[in-house]
Structure formats: C-alpha cells, structure tokens
Amino acid sequence: MTEVLILLVGLVAGAVIAVLVVRRRRVEPAQRTRRILFPYVGTQLSLSALDAALRISRVENATLVPAYLAPVPMAVPLDTPIPRACDEAIEQRATAAGVPVDGRIGRGRTVRHALRQLLAEERYDRIVVAAATARTDGLSSADVAWLLEHAPGEVAILRPADEAALATA
Numbered sequence: 001m002t003e004v005l006i007l008l009v010g011l012v013a014g015a016v017i018a019v020l021v022v023r024r025r026r027v028e029p030a031q032r033t034r035r036i037l038f039p040y041v042g043t044q045l046s047l048s049a050l051d052a053a054l055r056i057s058r059v060e061n062a063t064l065v066p067a068y069l070a071p072v073p074m075a076v077p078l079d080t081p082i083p084r085a086c087d088e089a090i091e092q093r094a095t096a097a098g099v100p101v102d103g104r105i106g107r108g109r110t111v112r113h114a115l116r117q118l119l120a121e122e123r124y125d126r127i128v129v130a131a132a133t134a135r136t137d138g139l140s141s142a143d144v145a146w147l148l149e150h151a152p153g154e155v156a157i158l159r160p161a162d163e164a165a166l167a168t169a
Contacts, residue, residue: 034060034061034062034063034125034126035062035063035065035102035122035123035124035125036053036056036057036060036062036063036064036065036124036125036126036127036128037065037067037118037122037124037126037127037128038050038053038064038065038066038067038127038128038129039066039067039068039069039106039115039118039127039129039139040066040067040068040069040129040130040137040138041068041069041111041137041138041139042136042137042138043137044135044136044137045089045090045130045136045137046130046133046136046137046138046158046160047160048158048160048161049128049129049130049138049158049160050066050090050093050130051093052128052156052158053066053128054093054094054097054099055097056126056128056156057094057097057099058097058098058099060125060126062099062125062126063099063100063101063102064090064094064099064100064101064102065101065102065103065104065122065124066087066090066101066103066104067103067104067105067106067118067122068082068087068103068104068105068106069106069108069111069114069115069118070082070105070106070107070108070114071108071109071110071111071113071114072107072108072109073109074109078107078108078109079107082105082107087103090103091103104118104122106118111139111140111143112142112143112146115139115143115146115147116150119150119151119152124153125153125154126153126154126155126156127147127151127153127154127155127156128156128158129144129147129155129156129157129158130157130158130159130160131144131157131158131159131160133159133160133161136160138159138160139157144157
C-alpha cells in the first residue's frame with residue numbers, strides 16, 4: 001500500500017511539473033512586450049551575431065527587431081524605397097528559433113545617421129550589434145564607439161570570429 005501511495009504522489013508531482021513547464025514555454029503574444037533591436041549593415045551578415053540576438057530574444061520572450069541600416073546618397077530623397085537585405089533569411093532563422101520578428105529599415109545619409117534616426121524612432125529594450133570583421137559586414141569601430149556613447153540602455157557588441165556569413169547580394 002505504501003509503495004502505491006508513493007507511486008501516486010510521484011505521478012501527481014510529475015504531472016504538475018510538466019504542466020508548469022508547458023505553461024512557461026507557451027508565451028502568449030500579448031506577453032511579448034520586450035524588443036531586441038538588431039541593426040545590421042552591408043551584404044554579409046554575421047550568423048553568430050544573429051544567433052546571439054535570437055537566443056537573447058528567445059530567453060527574454062522578446063520580439064527581434066532586425067533593422068537594415070541603409071545609407072542613402074545625397075542625390076536621392078531619404079524616403080526612397082529601399083529593398084530589404086537579409087529579411088527572408090533572418091525570418092527563417094527566427095521562425096526556427098520560435099522568435100517573432102518585426103523588421104525595419106533605418107535610412108540616413110551615413111550608417112551613423114541611419115542608426116541615430118532608428119534609435120530616435122524605435123522602442124527597444126536592448127541592442128545587439130555585430131562589429132565589422134574582414135569577412136563580415138558590421139558597424140565600424142567608430143560607429144560602435146558612437147553607439148556606446150549615445151544609445152540609451154544596454155548594448156551588446158559582438159565581434160565574430162572568422163565564420164560563415166549569410167550573403168545577401
């Protein structure tokens with residue numbers, strides 16, 4: 001009789017734990033209020049930086065906000081339509097990771113100007129940025145320094161090691 005009682009208590013405890021784990025993993029869209037801004041430039045996106053932003057977004061139940069920083073020449077109006085770079089690839093990786101995406105394009109005369117405009121217009125809780133390397137595009141050291149001085153809130157800078165990059169061109 002005691003063995004049956006112990007077994008029954010174990011089964012009930014296991015069921016309660018399973019229900020709690022399932023509830024914790026299933027986050028309703030209304031609960032996803034945090035936003036992780038992931039600005040990127042160029043045609044070679046760092047996969048490790050993107051994966052880091054996705055991991056942070058997943059852990060924090062946040063929406064990833066990838067934002068392509070597009071420099072627009074002076075001869076062209078700032079509101080000129082610009083094709084989005086990496087959108088499909090980012091959305092595919094985010095879907096596989098279970099992270100919602102809300103993509104943006106930041107326009108400006110320079111990358112820094114586009115970043116300044118984006119920071120002024122977007123709501124975010126954290127910024128994850130890839131620094132430029134020999135094989136991947138990213139923010140230059142001068143733009144990273146500017147970002148660290150001017151962006152409110154937490155900023156995570158990743159300088160990827162030599163890696164495969166996601167080509168967009």
